[in-house]
Amino acid sequence: MSSYNQAWLQLIASHVDLSQPVNRLTSAQIKAVGKEPRLMTKFDSRSSRPTVLKDNGLFLLPETNGSYLLLREDGYCDLGSAASQDIEDxxxxxxxHFEALENSSSEMNNLDRLFLCGLIGEFVGTPxxxxxxxxRRFAPEFRYRVGELGEFCAKGIQYEVDQGYESADEIILFEAKGxxxxxxxxxxxxxxxKVFSQTCRKRIRSVFFNFDATHSVCSFFEYRFEDPRQYQSISRIAERHFRVRFPDPSLLTLDELFRQRRRESSQEAWEIPQADDFSKIMELPLKIAEGYDDSGLMATAFDFDARQSSYYRKACEQMGLVTSHLGRYILTEQGRDYIALPSEERTRFMMKMMLAQPIVEAAFDDALRHPNHLISLQNISARIEKESHLSGETVRRRAQSVRSWLRWLENALGELRLGGEVLKID
Structure with a gap:
């Protein structure tokens, strides 16, 4: 069990009456178990909650700037994903040329690029x-209800808007995820x-945005609160999905990247992690530097469960960036060098690390020999089965991860052109 889950068990045992639907915790109580409140209270998805909260149907809301409500209700909204036929190119x-925006993958950077190229204006219908x-800002006092649990008052809490846009008669507030x-x-x-409805006269619109870096798909979901007093009155009123191609003159060609690829790694050559999203592999060392240094805390940072945290940590180990000791994630010397690089250099660094992985080299070799220059899941699976200790369905899952990495690379470079041939992914 991670130290994060252990700390929450201790908090519940000491300060929470599980027979009651409403409980309260303070920052001082959280600090007393040896954890930072900002890391212990970030549950942006159902799966990122500690086990004891999931098992008891609880979620957390800030009540003041130093206390929290622990409520037995569903505080989350299902999102869903785009069907392939619904994605617009x-x-x-x-x-x-905006040099300062090159190769950064933060939520705000993604919004900045989409705003500057006009896509956000297209979605909201207001250029x-x-x-x-x-x-981050401090909110004025406001009241609201959660289900049948009664009325609550938020006093001086901090809230965050990833980006807000204003037109002559509207304010559009964005929550963004990478x-x-x-x-x-x-x-x-x-x-x-609640804050902007209370303090501004313009119409308030709410948009959830996420960017799937593996497939370069941007998704916009607009929501409305049918009852402004009721937390759970959220309803979706619009959504659109775009596969975006960004110009990036700073990137090297695939041939150049192969010539410069880095061969350092900390595990056996054919150890192939099950980690589909390469952008998360790139970001995990940065999160460790911020203090998310075990599987439970990393799950809160990425909105997934602790098992997936371990998958992505293993991928970073394979790249030589991270190691672990007694359940703690630790940056290697190479990992510390990586996080010190400018953002555009980090992208090129990780491309070179990816290309040094034997399974990636093998996938390109097989594609160059294929009559249609195809990178196929079948060929990747065959290579893994031949060269590694893996077998059965595990082989296919790991092959899917490798294919996802190559799709990320294709999206970043525009095409996979190697030795004069354009390689395609099935």
């Missing part, structure tokens, strides 16, 4: 937009909505 064009709101969650915490839209 979009070629981004910028009026100038005349101005970016006026961003970051992941593809299956659900999200309603508070992330509801609290900003």
């Amino acid at each position: 979009y070629q981004a064009h910028f009026p100038i 005349a937009l101005w970016a006026t709101i961003r970051g 992941t593809t969650p299956s659900d999200f915490l309603i508070r992330q839209l509801f609290f900003p909505f």
Whole structure:
């Protein structure tokens, strides 16, 4: 069991009456079990909650700037994903070359690029937009209800808006994720909505945005609160999904990257992790540096469960960036060098690390010999089965991870052109 889950068990045992639907915790109580409240209270999805909260149907909301409500209710909203036929292709064009935005994958950076190329204006139906709101703020006092649990009062809490845009008659508030969650915490839209509805005369709109870096798909979901007093009155009123191509003149060609690939890694050559999203592999060392240094805490950072945390940690170990000791995730010397790089250099660094993995080299070799220059799941699986200790359905799952990495690379480079041939992924 992770130290994060152990700490929550201790908190529940000492301060919570599980027979009651409403309990309260303080920052001081959380600190007393040796944890930082900001890390212990970030549950942006159902699966990122500690086990004891999941088992008892509980979720957390801030009540003041130093206390929390622990409520037996469902505080999350299902998100869903785009069917392939619903994804629109979009070629981004910028009026100038924005060097400062190159190769960063943060939520705010994704929104900035989509705003500058006009896609956000297209989704909201208002091209005349101005970016006026961003970051953490303290909220004025407001009241609201959660299901049948009664009325609650938020006093001086902090809330965050990833980006807010303003037109002549509307304010559009965005919550953004660089992941593809299956659900999200309603508070992330509801609290900003309450604050701006209370303090502004313009119409308030709420949008949840996520970016699937593996497939370069941007998803926009607009929500409305049918009863502004009721936390759970959220309903979806619009959604659109775009596969976006961004121009990036700074990236090397695949041939150049192969010549410069890095061969350092810390595990056996044919150890192949089950980690589909390469952008999360890139981000995990940065999260460790921020203090998310075990499987439970990493799950809260990425909105997935502790098992997936271990998969992505193993992928970073394979890249030589991370090691673990007694359940703690630790940056290697190479990992510390990696996080110190500028963001654009980190992308090129990780491309070279990916290309040094034997399974990736083998996939390209097989594709160059294929009559249609195809990178196929079947051939990747055959290579893994031949060269590694893996067998059965595990082989296919790991092959799917490798294929996802190559799709990420294809999206980043525009195409996989190697030795004069354009390789395609099935």
